[in-house]
Amino acid sequence: MWLQNVESYIGRTLFIILRILFFVFFIRFFILEFGIVSGPSMMPNFQDGQIFMVLKPPFFRRSPERFEVVQFVDPENERKLLIKRVLGLPGERVTIRRNHVCISHPTGENEECLDEPYLPDWAVTTVKKGGSMTIVVPRGSYFLMGDNRIASFDSRDFGPVPRQNIVGLTFPL
Numbered sequence: 001m002w003l004q005n006v007e008s009y010i011g012r013t014l015f016i017i018l019r020i021l022f023f024v025f026f027i028r029f030f031i032l033e034f035g036i037v038s039g040p041s042m043m044p045n046f047q048d049g050q051i052f053m054v055l056k057p058p059f060f061r062r063s064p065e066r067f068e069v070v071q072f073v074d075p076e077n078e079r080k081l082l083i084k085r086v087l088g089l090p091g092e093r094v095t096i097r098r099n100h101v102c103i104s105h106p107t108g109e110n111e112e113c114l115d116e117p118y119l120p121d122w123a124v125t126t127v128k129k130g131g132s133m134t135i136v137v138p139r140g141s142y143f144l145m146g147d148n149r150i151a152s153f154d155s156r157d158f159g160p161v162p163r164q165n166i167v168g169l170t171f172p173l
Helices: 002-029
Strands: 032-036 052-054 067-072 081-088 093-097 099-103 133-137 141-145 166-172
Touching: 002 032, 067 141, 081 099
Parallel strands: none
Antiparallel strands: 032 052, 052 166, 067 081, 067 166, 081 141, 093 099, 093 133
16 A cells, blocks of 8 residues: 555656646747856846846747847857847848948938947947948848947847847846
């Protein structure tokens, strides 16, 4: 009799453990995950070593929007994830010149320089090779930049990021 009770207890315990593992797996891969900022590229809004949360479901139903901070697969190292701010949307022309990021129609019509109140006063937006830069963001891709423009490795270096490489929406904790 006591052996049946032990077997029943072990069976119920294993069932509970398996259910917990399933829910943890489901949440981790489909809803929410946490990360730690590595480096100064998003300062002052995200500090080196700060914990952040990545919410995945919004991007199952919609595309990233301008100024949102997203986590994505590093184009130069598929095992590494980065976080950056969305500035250029698919089909837009992004021009960086004289400390400004300007957005326009691919033909250059209706250019508007972005107001970026989240940037610190000391932020300088330049192109690493000097001068200016203009790129048309391909359909299905996004132009991403860090908030600490001097220390950021971003779309100015590796180009626009395909939508399928964007993992989720990022929030500081």
